[in-house]
Amino acid sequence: MFAGCSAHPLRRPQPTPFLNPELDAPQGRQEHATRLDLSCITARRVACMGLSIDSANFLAKARQSGVRFTETLTLGRQHMLLKSDHMESVLKAGGAWPPSQGEAAFRQAVSAEFPWGFPTFARALGAEKVLSMDASAYEGADLVHDLNQPVPAEWEERFDVVIDGGTLEHVFNFPAAIANCMKLVKTGGHLILFTPANNYFGHGFYQFSPELFYRVLTPENGFAVESMIALADNVGIGSIFGFRYYFPITGPWYAVPDPEQIRRRVTLINHESVILMVLARKTARRDVLKSTPQQSDYTPRWEKGKGDSATPRPQDRERTLAWLGRWIAGSYYSSLGRRLTWLINPLRLKKFRRKNSFHNRALFKRVQD
Numbered sequence: 001m002f003a004g005c006s007a008h009p010l011r012r013p014q015p016t017p018f019l020n021p022e023l024d025a026p027q028g029r030q031e032h033a034t035r036l037d038l039s040c041i042t043a044r045r046v047a048c049m050g051l052s053i054d055s056a057n058f059l060a061k062a063r064q065s066g067v068r069f070t071e072t073l074t075l076g077r078q079h080m081l082l083k084s085d086h087m088e089s090v091l092k093a094g095g096a097w098p099p100s101q102g103e104a105a106f107r108q109a110v111s112a113e114f115p116w117g118f119p120t121f122a123r124a125l126g127a128e129k130v131l132s133m134d135a136s137a138y139e140g141a142d143l144v145h146d147l148n149q150p151v152p153a154e155w156e157e158r159f160d161v162v163i164d165g166g167t168l169e170h171v172f173n174f175p176a177a178i179a180n181c182m183k184l185v186k187t188g189g190h191l192i193l194f195t196p197a198n199n200y201f202g203h204g205f206y207q208f209s210p211e212l213f214y215r216v217l218t219p220e221n222g223f224a225v226e227s228m229i230a231l232a233d234n235v236g237i238g239s240i241f242g243f244r245y246y247f248p249i250t251g252p253w254y255a256v257p258d259p260e261q262i263r264r265r266v267t268l269i270n271h272e273s274v275i276l277m278v279l280a281r282k283t284a285r286r287d288v289l290k291s292t293p294q295q296s297d298y299t300p301r302w303e304k305g306k307g308d309s310a311t312p313r314p315q316d317r318e319r320t321l322a323w324l325g326r327w328i329a330g331s332y333y334s335s336l337g338r339r340l341t342w343l344i345n346p347l348r349l350k351k352f353r354r355k356n357s358f359h360n361r362a363l364f365k366r367v368q369d
Contacts, residue, residue: 050079051118051165053086054233054250055194058277059125059163060094065226067190067279069127073159075147075167075181077132077139080117081235084110087117091124099124131159147177151184157285160189169196169204178216179288182223191223191280197230198274210266213278214258215293222286227279228256230364234273249273254364260296266363269356 051059063069080087084107091097099106101123109120119130134141145151148171162184171177185191196207210228217223232251237244249272256276259266268274341348358364 050081050115051121051194052081052233052248052250053090054231054253055165055277056080056082056087056090056121057093058194058229058279059121059192060090060096062190062192062279063096063125064094065279067192068160069122069125070160071129071158071186072122072127072131072161072163073143073184074118074130074132075162075164076134077116077141078118078163078165079115080110080121084117087121087124091121094125096124096126127161147171147180148173150176151180156183157186159184160186161192162189163192163194165194166196168193169200169206169208172205174206175289182217182221182282182288185282187222187282187285189282190226191217191278191282193276193278193280195276195278196273197276198268198270198272200234200273208276210256210276211259211295212293213276213280214260215296216289217278217280218293219283220286220291221288222282222284223280224283225258225278225280227277229277229367230254230256230268230274230358231277232270232272233275252358253277253367254358255367256364258296262362263297264362265297267356268358268363269353270358 059069082090087110088097088103088106091099097103101109106120106124110117113120119127122130131142132140133143133145133147135144135146137144143155147167162181164181168174168177168181181191193213196203197209198207200207210230213228214225217225231253232249234249236247236249238247239245251272256266354360358366
């Protein structure tokens with residue numbers, strides 16, 4: 001992130017596993033230009049939407065897995081926060097090089113389109129038509145529409161791929177906005193999101209959790225999540241002798257599971273800005289969000305609560321353990337209890353942070369080299 005038309009369909013590539021933890025992916029925190037070229041970014045461009053090398057890699061891997069980009073729509077016009085040689089590296093790694101227009105034509109087009117290099121990159125992925133949508137025409141969007149409002153019916157089922165490179169968090173009526181995105185995608189097409197998760201405080205109206213997209217992009221709504229990746233991703237601002245400069249903040253990729261499948265919440269407490277990269281396929285045309293999504297760990301509790309709440313009388317040992325459990329749980333409200341629990345468990349803060357970090361392999365599986 002910071003991230004009824006007809007066309008002749010391309011021959012669908014042989015599907016390959018998408019972002020399996022055994023596939024290649026960028027690793028380790030990097031803060032140098034080979035990961036993200038920021039040499040010519042202005043303050044205005046940082047405020048605009050753009051795709052980093054991680055976002056570009058995600059799109060290239062999506063193509064390898066069989067995603068068709070024939071007719072592509074982006075929410076907002078997208079900068080490419082990397083130069084043509086880095087785009088070439090991504091496309092080569094993704095099996096999309098040389099592009100159909102030829103190497104020289106690709107480089108010339110990237111230069112001519114600067115800083116709006118995404119259409120050329122998308123055409124190298126197989127796009128025949130690349131459009132953009134925004135709430136105003138000030139950056140030259142092809143379609144002007146406020147995502148707080150329903151999209152026109154004639155736009156529904158129009159695009160093979162819809163890409164959000166950093167828009168949804170700025171739209172107040174999120175349910176309407178995500179429903180619009182889902183309606184714009186053709187059946188069999190894909191919705192791709194690059195959206196803020198952690199530590200984007202003040203960036204937009206919202207920052208999102210994995211649970212939200214797993215509960216929205218469901219078969220009931222005509223979608224299936226094929227991949228969800230979390231990673232550190234932002235643009236930092238430094239200063240030397242009063243001169244400002246920009247540097248990338250990025251890190252390893254982690255596959256994020258569905259909380260409903262692992263029967264626990266996927267939580268994260270960290271220091272860096274984290275985004276989610278989401279790939280979801282449209283499996284059928286449905287009445288989107290006809291029923292309100294519910295958080296997965298509450299639904300079984302509500303169902304269980306419908307039954308008989310009577311429980312057998314506990315035995316003496318069970319009563320003692322129950323009392324001890326209540327005392328420990330209630331120590332939060334007692335200064336004496338807080339001191340005693342700290343003495344008994346002095347590493348509790350370190351354990352808590354690790355449990356809610358990328359080091360928790362039950363929640364985050366690192367995508368390996």
